[in-house]
Amino acid sequence: MLFQRMTAFLATLTLAFAALAPAVAAASFELSATAKSNLAKLIAGADKTQASRLTKLNGDLQSLRKQDQSLDAKIKAIHYKNEEELVVLRKQIKEIDADKVNKLQQQVKQAKGRYQPLFDSYTALNKQIAAARRLNNKTLNALLRTQADAMKIAVQAARQDIRNKEQSLKNAKDQAAKKKKKMNDTLAGVHPVKVQLKAQRSKVASTKKLVASAVKNANQATKGTAKNAADSLSSLVAVSRQLVDQRQRNADLEQKVSDIIAKAKTQLKTI
Template sequence: MKLFKNPILAVLPFIIALSLVSSLPVRAAASMQWSSAQQAAVDRATAADSALRSKLGSLYSSFTALQNQLQQTDQSINTLHYQNEELKSALTKQVKTIDADKISKLEQALKQAKDKYKPLMSAYTALNQQIKSAGKLKNKQLSSMLKAQADTVKIAVQIAKADIKNKEQALAAAKSKRSASQKRIRAILSGADPLRIKIKAEKSTAASLNKNISPMWRGVTQSVKSGDARKIHNDLNTLVSQLRQIQTQKQKILALENQISSILQNAKSQLAQLK
């Protein structure tokens, strides 16, 4: 085994590993709960009032349950949001490529037809120019012969022009149909835009409410430290009320994300029918 000559190099892998670990989110630290010492202080504060102790115990259970609910709701919101964003991105790309293969084939068919008939068209144009030239020269025999050739070619030219026109009309109809389909699907997708605006508003309200949580929790712990049972109950009750308001906001956000999901699924279904 080779030893590191430089002691800094020897510990570098451990420093990197430690930095990676420390950068990970620590959810447990963010959870608000009483320590064993704080619980003992609460028990002492409510020793003389069993009814208050029962109420406080029930309130604390609601407090911890709400924290779990908020965490679960956040996870549900994040999961659904990312799913919606991925689906929205995929659908947006699919809308751009509606009937792309069909239109590409029609464009190719039109180009091939034009290329195919180009020599015929050129020959017909040349014949007509020759007829004009023969007329200027007053060469009746040459004019008569050229007109006979032109009349024969004219039928083929008319058929060629009709073929090209049919292909142009088919291409135009396909593009018109594609535009109508794209407009319809995009209209469905745009139905989610007002919901995203509402989500921003609900998130703003939730964030505003959340700013008060840490100060409120510090107030609860201070009440526990002071040993005032009634104040512990009141402060904790206020905090629980605040958490319930936040949970209400989060549920609104989740409901809006579900509405967006329904809109996206509708658009996906409509797109599938176009294939």
């Protein structure tokens, strides 16, 4: 029973990999094993000129294949590194002067709490003065006014202290906002590059289809004459070179994003 289950599982995996294989092959510059064998026979049986041409085209194709693989790995590495660093950088930007602002906010809150009993007492005293006035009690009114005048100085000082702390908080927030804007303005340069990257990836996807078609034609052409095979390989090399050029453009754009990130990171250290 266990053996049957394992057999079924392995069969399922085999079918899954088989289904994936054409998609992988379609994006490759590689000729089929049969086509390679046919090409070797054509080179061996062709005249010197055709043999040389076929050999060179095959060499060019292998070189382009290696370049494409190298660029693909490079693009992925830079892209993932860029995305990770952007996440970290944007988080750091949000936290610019956060500790300073939080500390000043606490100072404002603590000052208001500390002075609130004074404000409450001053309010209550003024209410007593108003009541004494209604009672026409001049002696009490004069006494309360003396107390109020003395307390007024402390109240004014308390209010000024709170205003000073609130102004310090506002200044800190304004400075933090300016710093964040400077950083975000730098990172804004990433967006147009990403737009270009999206367009470039679309081009690569289209060219990959052309490569797949050219590989198919080249595989078929190796069954014919040396000239037909050379012409077909020439087309494959041309479209493969186009793909490599587009990949290089992708790599350049990803590097451009990386350079913007590096600039932003340097700015972050100086603000």
